[in-house]
Amino acid sequence: NNELNIITGTLALKRRTVLDIMTNLADAFMLPYDAVLDFETLAEISRQGFTRIPIFDKVRTHVVGLLNIKDLALLDPDDCTAVKTLCMYYNYELCFVKDNTSLDLMLEEFKKGRSHMAFVRRFSRESEGGRDAAYEVIGVVTLEDIIEEMIQAEISDE
Numbered sequence: 101n102n103e104l105n106i107i108t109g110t111l112a113l114k115r116r117t118v119l120d121i122m123t124n125l126a127d128a129f130m131l132p133y134d135a136v137l138d139f140e141t142l143a144e145i146s147r148q149g150f151t152r153i154p155i156f157d158k159v160r161t162h163v164v165g166l167l168n169i170k171d172l173a174l175l176d177p178d179d180c181t182a183v184k185t186l187c188m189y190y191n192y193e194l195c196f197v198k199d200n201t202s203l204d205l206m207l208e209e210f211k212k213g214r215s216h217m218a219f220v221r222r223f224s225r226e227s228e229g230g231r232d233a234a235y236e237v238i239g240v241v242t243l244e245d246i247i248e249e250m251i252q253a254e255i256s257d258e
């Protein structure tokens with residue numbers, strides 16, 4: 101029964117973490133910071149169909165920006181606009197969370213409305229150098245992932 105499912109799912113938000121439900125970085129559709137939005141790239145973005153596209157610098161674990169497909173609506177493929185240019189123009193605030201962040205906390209973050217996608221990071225011992233380098237992104241999580249947990253069902257996309 102639906103109501104019971106939702107109550108059970110909502111209560112479970114406290115116990116579960118973003119690590120349990122995130123989309124693994126390997127499965128995320130992302131673009132490099134130095135890419136250009138030529139016809140090929142725009143066609144691939146359209147084919148993939150995601151609303152938000154994380155932007156990485158050199159290695160995928162180093163997420164530096166985010167594009168929203170609505171930002172691309174007026175682009176002319178012939179202009180070959182640089183991803184970097186759009187990233188700097190829109191400059192979306194990125195939300196990074198630790199992999200052990202509980203889903204109820206994550207939901208509170210999403211409700212604040214700054215971003216509906218968060219980047220899940222874990223401490224990585226390999227890079228002990230810089231302060232930032234000690235963390236690497238391992239996945240992405242969106243509001244939809246959390247809602248699916250609450251209703252305990254998959255949401256089929258249109």
Ligand code: ADP
Nearest residue numbers: 123127128129150151152153240241242244245
């Ligand atoms: P969209 O609006 O792009 O369909 P949603 O926020 O509704 O994205 O999330 C749907 C599912 O797709 C979630 O499981 C989410 O983790 C995943 N997702 C969102 N963006 C990406 C992306 N760029 N690459 C891979 N998976 C993604």
